[in-house]
Amino acid sequence: MSDPAAILSGGKGRKPPSPRESMSRRNVIVKKTIGYVVLVLMLLVIIAPFYWMVVTSFKGNLEISNIPPTLFPHHPILTQYEQAFGVYGFGVYFRNSIIVSVSATIVVILFASLASYAIARLPIRGKAPLMVGLLAISTFPQVAVISPLFILLERLGWLNSYQALIIPYVAFNLPFAIWVMRTYFVGIPKELDEAARVDGANLFTTIFRVILPLATPGLFTGGVFTFVACWTEFFFALTFNNDTAFRTIPVGIALFSGQFTIPYGTIFAGSTVAVAPIVILVLIFQKWVVAGLTAGAVKG
Amino acid sequence: MAASTDCLIKGMEGETCMRVSKLDRQYAMAGYIMMAPALLVIALVTIFPIGYSIWMSLNTIQSTFTGFSFTFSGLTNYAIVFANQQFWQALEFTVFYAIVTVAVELVLGLLVALALNQPIRGRGVAVAVMLIPWTLITVISAQMWAYIYNGIYGVLNYLLMQLHIIGAPVLWLGTAGLATFAMMVADIWKTTPFVTMILLAGLQLIPEDLYEAAKIDGASVWKRFWHVTFPLLRPSLGLATLFRILQAFGLFDLPFVLTGGGPGTSTTSIAMLAYRAIFNDGDYGPGTAVAVTTVGIVIILALASLKALRTQVGEVES
Secondary structure, three states, rough: OOOHHHHOOOEEEOOOOHHHHHHHHHHHHHHHHHHHHHHHHHHHHHHHHHHHHHHHHHOOHHHHOOOOOOOOOOOOOOOHHOOOOOOOHHHHHHHHHHHHHHHHHHHHHHHHHHHHHHHHHOOOOOOHHHHHHHHHHHOOHHHHHHHHHHHHHHHHOOOOOOHHHHHHHHHHHHHHHHHHHHHHHHHHHHHHHHHHHHOOOHHHHHHHHHHHHHHHHHHHHHHHHHHHHHHHHHHHHHHHOOOOOOOHHHHHHOOOOOOOOOOHHHHHHHHHHHHHHHHHHHHHHHHHHHHHHHHHHHHH | OOOOHHHHHOOOHHHHHHHHHHHHHHHHHHHHHHHHHHHHHHHHHHHHHHHHHHHHHHHHEEEOOOOEEEOOOOOHHHHHHOHHHHHHHHHHHHHHHHHHHHHHHHHHHHHHHHOOOOOOOOHHHHHHHHHHHHHHHHHHHHHHHHHHHOOOHHHHHHHHHHHOOOOOOHHHHHHHHHHHHHHHHHHHHHHHHHHHHHHHHHHHHOOOOHHHHHHHHHOOHHHHHHHHHHHHHHHHHHHHHHHHHHOOOOHHHHHHHOOOOOOOOOOOOHHHHHHHHHHOOOHHHHHHHHHHHHHHHHHHHHHHHHOOOOOOHHHOOO
């Protein structure tokens, strides 16, 4: 049987392709063309609004509300950025988002690695119901807990504080992080644990010196997902940290308001600064993100 | 590490067996301690508050200078909520919105994933770009689209008029049905790439030989999809659908910034309704009742879907 691929690559081709082989070759070309068209279209559709936002952030206010809209700013300016960080205090929102997201991520990684090691390795009871329970909790809509949490935080005097967001963020991101890390831990051969123990290591040394370094992918995946979730969270941030001193970026963006019109230029300047680092971060760590999703797909 | 029952299975004798189970118990204890921080935080923020929410929904709550005053009132709040026209409108809107957006995302995502499921150059770049909308803060996306949809100077109207698709500027966000549609487009734009990625990952797991075998048997493209691809993709499809629908009940960020729930209340989601009731109107009791109702619906849906999923997975495995 001749190989269509060889024919395609212009091989020695000693005999003309049979009808079936021609059709197969045509099919491949059609498939590839469709693939490329879809690829390019998809990239354009995804990037277009981003381009529009970034380009607008370099325009002056008059040009922004002008008809016809301009594909590229007539005179690119940085005024909007100055406004965002100078007048509207966007730098504060940025700082708050970083503090909250980084703290929550660190705590999640710590708590989740301990918990998932225990679930993956140690003879505790009720593992299956626990994992299912965690999955169930992660599906709860935030609105279910917003009023009690608000009242509790109010009583503690913790409204408009960092812990008001960090604690709930940790709680809501732990289930997924535990799931992901457990998958990684389970994948590490038990012999390593036992070898370490034979060498005289206690539980903690085993975990931190032997197992954890091998489970780093799981840590990264859990960390990236948690960070993105915290960075983009809006509902709790809006409700608990409304004061401008403690607002995070999403709340800052949502509540930007001008005197007469919505200051899109300034909003987009702040947005571009908010979007750029996390895009870069995720592109760097994309391997872990895709791995985290595939782990879920494999589990089914 | 042998579990205590292994003891009996392996036929270990008395003292060895006791030593092993004692070690087991020590390890188990260590395990519980290690799990404690995580479980504590989770319980503190999700389980107890949900219980407290249910309690709150059964009380008439007044906000006073010294705090809150609770007066037990049974199902009064629920009576108020279920008699409220806005509640049903918000619920209807949320369900409709969830079904349509999830359906479109899945179909679109599947089509794109199928098209990309071949060795073409640039797919790595595509995957990277597909991650970007996922990282985007939803309210930023909302502002982006608000600017695009703007009735006066939005670029969408401009383009559509240039292409002679419309004759005059359309008030996308100011017209009842259109606002819903506009919001759905923004949502689908943001979420489909992520769905595509999940499905693409699932497709990549399907072994080539299955397709080869089907081709040799003379199966057409459609038959190959229906009998090879779809059954093996069903679990991931099912899971993705489940999570997306549950997520859709929390719809808040997009309507809050894009439409403000309007025009009127035509794009007010159930979560927005609860938020407004609690924090704008101070109706803690009824607002929390709305929230608890939402959770109830989510739980029922989740259980039903899990059952359906399990039977499907069972079918595939057999």
